[in-house]
Amino acid sequence: MISAVLAVCMLLSFLPAQAEGTDIKALQTRLLDLGYEIGKADGILGKKSSAAIALAQTLLAEQGFDIQSTGTPDAKTVELIMKEENSGLLQMLVKGSWGSRVKEVQQKLIGLNLMRSHADGQYGTNTATAVLTFEKQLAEQLPDQIKPDGKLTTDEYKLLMSDLSKYGFEAPIYFDDTRPETLKETYLYAKHACLINASTGETLLEKAADEPAEPASTTKIMTLLTALSLCDPDKSVVIPEEAADIPADSTRVPVTPGETMIMRDLLYGMMIRSGNDAANAVAVLCSGSVDAFAEEMNKTAVKLGMENSHFVNPHGYTAEGHYTSARDLVKAARYGLTLKEFREIVTCMWYTLPKTEKRDEELVITQKWEIFNPLSEYYIPNAAGVKSGYTSTAGFCYVGAYQENGITLIAAVMGGQGRNMAWTDLKRLFAYGMAVTN
Structure with missing residues (x-):
């Protein structure tokens, strides 16, 4: 049996060595002054x-x-870190950097x-690639100040900010939101977008609008359209076993295999709660199988003339x-909004599902998106x-409608990095649509 003394000695052998006489607290204070987030000295x-010391050593070695x-913290490392003339070098942001400045x-x-x-505050490959793109764009105008290498010097940091x-x-x-008529695709966060006048079908603004992309749960627009063409919304149905055959991290209404419901209730659950369990149930009840x-x-x-679409499931989970x-x-949304049943379901803000034997x-x-909340900064009167969707690979997607002064607009945004950016895009698209159609 290993003695307590030996165990302690073995543990100490794994801790980093340091130069004799090194003032760790002073070194930590210097690192904090340089922007390294290490807690406290x-x-x-x-x-x-x-x-932080390892990162500083990497920067020094590269020079x-x-x-x-x-x-x-050997003697040479400490000497180089403490030298004021190395401050700029040690404040560079590179792969491996972290903290609030990176964020x-x-x-x-x-x-x-x-x-x-x-x-996420971690300077990885995605950040380095984005920095390199920024540097290349600016290097054309400031060739003497910018060196495109994916590393952010202190001067480049100031320029970026x-x-x-x-x-x-x-x-x-x-983008200047006081001039909505000047909107261009470059001022949208979404990777893909399309805005149309619902009355005429005219495209008012687009961004990579025909490029195939993952739709996430906006898929359920097609599920609802297809179901309404195949099934009676007022029919009593029994939830099939396939309702439970969905990925573990799926959204659920929930509905339970063997549960008796009205098809209409199932459709509302699918659209408002975005239940993948409900989507599978609808598919099987309407066609016998998901496929x-x-x-x-x-x-x-x-x-409907959808030329860049193909569906393999009714819920939109990545496949x-x-x-x-x-x-x-x-x-799809334009056609759907001409149908009374579709329109009532996708514009519903809250719905009560009756109790069942399960x-x-x-x-x-309830529908809780910020664009419907008058108290939210993202509220869009x-x-x-119509429908939202999100997966880690699809990003945030949303299809929505807007009506004012007899004009109806429909917009889709896909590949967004977050809800709030999508709401910003929608507000800009709708404002632009009204500006150019009035």
Whole structure:
């Protein structure tokens, strides 16, 4: 049996060594001053301090200093970190950097539409690629100040965080919302978008509108359209076993195999709660199987002239061969909104599902998106429906309608990085639509 003393000795052998006489607290204070987020200067060489030292060593080595990235505060490392002349070098943001400054950079890159992942405060490949794109765009105008390498110097950081519109950057964060008629695709966050006049079908603004993309739960627009063409909404149905055959992280109404419901209630649950369990149930009840129903969805898409769509399931969970486009989604919504049943379901703000033999109480389901909340900064008066969707690979998607002064607009945004950006896009699209049609 290992003795307590031996165990302690073995543990210490795994801790990073340090130079004799090194003032760890002073070194930590210096690292904090340089922007390394290591907690507090407590004189203890923990994981964060060691990681910061290793990053500093990497930066120094890349500039030609004979030093290894070990995370150990040896005498040479400490000397180089403490030298004021190395401050600029040590404040560079590169792969492996982390913290609030990295998050600020990521948020700015997202606002510039140069980065399409989340601001997580970790400088990885996506961030480096976005920084490189930024550098290349600016290097054409400032060749003496910018070196495109995916690493952000302190001067480049200051430039990035400044108003880049003066350098010709057109991006969502620079759009003047007081001039809605000037909207262009470059001022939208969404990867794909399409805005139409519902009365005429005229496309008013588009962005990669015909490019196939994952629709997530906006798929259920097609599920509802197809179901209304095949099934009686007032028919009593028994939820099939396939309702439970959905991915573990799916949204649910919930409905339970063996539960007796009215088809209409099932359709409301599918659209308001975005229940994948309800979508599977609808598919099987209408066509006998999920696969057979998907074929019916594709037939419906052909009839509606949806040229860049193919569906393999009724709920929109990521699957090979399952895609549509922003233009196709507005085509589907435009047709659907001419149908009374469809229109009533997709514009419903709340609905009460009656109790069943599997559910002892009524279930009130509500539509809670910010664009319908007058207290939210993203509130859009006169907006209605139609359907939202999200998966990690599809991003946030939304299809919505807007009606004012006898004009009805329909917009689809796909591949968004978050709800609030989608709401911003929708507000801009609808404002633009009203500006150019009045």
